Amino acid sequence: MKKTFASPDSVSGESRDALIDLIYRLADDDLILGHRNSVWTGLAPILEADIAMSSLAQDEIGQAVAYYRLLHDLGEPDPDTLAFTRSAQDYRCASLTLLDRGDWAFSTVRQYFYDVYKTHRLASLSDGTYAPLAQLARKVRGEQKYHMMHSRMWVSRLGDATDESRERMQRSVDTLYGHALGLFEPTPFEQIIADHGFCTTESGLFETWRDEVHSMLDHAGLTIPGDVTPKHGGRRGQHLPELQLLLDEMQQVYRLEPTAQW
Amino acid sequence: MDTQWRVFEVFHQQTRGEPHVHVGAIHAPDSESAIVMAKEQYGRRQACVSLWVVPSDSIVGTSYNDVDIFEHGTDKTYREAYGYQTTKRVRAQTTKRPKSLREANETGEQS
Numbered sequence: 001m002k003k004t005f006a007s008p009d010s011v012s013g014e015s016r017d018a019l020i021d022l023i024y025r026l027a028d029d030d031l032i033l034g035h036r037n038s039v040w041t042g043l044a045p046i047l048e049a050d051i052a053m054s055s056l057a058q059d060e061i062g063q064a065v066a067y068y069r070l071l072h073d074l075g076e077p078d079p080d081t082l083a084f085t086r087s088a089q090d091y092r093c094a095s096l097t098l099l100d101r102g103d104w105a106f107s108t109v110r111q112y113f114y115d116v117y118k119t120h121r122l123a124s125l126s127d128g129t130y131a132p133l134a135q136l137a138r139k140v141r142g143e144q145k146y147h148m149m150h151s152r153m154w155v156s157r158l159g160d161a162t163d164e165s166r167e168r169m170q171r172s173v174d175t176l177y178g179h180a181l182g183l184f185e186p187t188p189f190e191q192i193i194a195d196h197g198f199c200t201t202e203s204g205l206f207e208t209w210r211d212e213v214h215s216m217l218d219h220a221g222l223t224i225p226g227d228v229t230p231k232h233g234g235r236r237g238q239h240l241p242e243l244q245l246l247l248d249e250m251q252q253v254y255r256l257e258p259t260a261q262w
Numbered sequence: 263m264d265t266q267w268r269v270f271e272v273f274h275q276q277t278r279g280e281p282h283v284h285v286g287a288i289h290a291p292d293s294e295s296a297i298v299m300a301k302e303q304y305g306r307r308q309a310c311v312s313l314w315v316v317p318s319d320s321i322v323g324t325s326y327n328d329v330d331i332f333e334h335g336t337d338k339t340y341r342e343a344y345g346y347q348t349t350k351r352v353r354a355q356t357t358k359r360p361k362s363l364r365e366a367n368e369t370g371e372q373s
């Protein structure tokens with residue numbers, strides 16, 4: 001039985017640094033992907049899909065805020081400051097989350113890859129030793145369960161609906177697979193995180209992700225590209241130029257008047 | 263190719279034991295995707311423990327041309343469930359009854 005950490009005061013030193021890095025990755029992935037998904041509002045192929053996608057975006061941004069609060073409790077700046085004043089190199093999101101929305105197939109495949117990752121990540125965090133994080137992970141698992149139902153539904157439908165849908169889905173899988181592998185980019189904190197029982201290792205998460213994704217894509221009639229190089233860098237703050245463009249847009253209003261009350 | 267999706271009627275249950283109430287309809291290609299989309303369309307603004315979706319073309323209804331079949335040819339008020347309405351009316355009366363003299367005195371109001 002591993003020692004549990006009941007509050008922010010109970011973690012210090014390198015374990016605190018490791019925990020903070022982990023939570024930044026969780027928060028930034030959700031905020032950036034939530035922002036990308038929010039641009040579908042009013043544009044999704046049908047009304048029903050539009051409403052569902054907008055809700056997913058709200059869920060993700062809501063979860064990001066909850067993670068930023070945990071960071072604030074650990075001595076980091078407040079959520080608004082974190083979301084609206086940092087520059088690209090301070091973000092720890094994976095490249096999968098920051099790419100432009102693309103077509104509906106692209107956003108669907110991206111969301112599916114992310115949702116499988118997030119589901120297993122939350123399962124591990126729920127059993128983790130940092131109590132505030134484990135509690136939050138358990139609280140949002142219901143939302144995540146729905147996200148998974150939503151993603152699986154779209155992938156299985158579009159994978160074999162028509163030649164065009166299959167072709168668009170396969171193209172997105174080919175483009176996004178390397179970015180999805182980047183979700184599991186190793187970090188210098190990985191061993192500390194696993195040793196303290198905050199969360200499982202990235203390689204452990206990847207194995208469960210890969211087994212589930214491969215079986216689902218196979219079932220949907222889609223092929224996993226062979227010999228793909230993972231797109232790393234995001235977890236170290238080295239990002240594609242798309243992130244700065246996204247931040248310029250997302251932070252624009254806040255930067256006009258940072259002290260304004262909303 | 264027919265690009266029009268099927269229509270499903272959506273029924274929403276607020277708490278266990280209560281009836282599922284018809285709340286509207288959605289377009290979906292099949293029942294599984296109908297449930298997934300109905301959840302956000304109809305389950306996100308109010309408490310919900312269960313949703314049903316039913317293909318609209320599975321529902322058989324009467325025609326308004328036949329509305330006269332519901333009219334009574336002779337007096338059958340003995341059959342109408344007035345008891346329930348009376349209960350509702352009595353409950354509504356008790357909740358908005360005016361303050362008694364004693365209550366008014368206690369709060370210092372003039373009667």
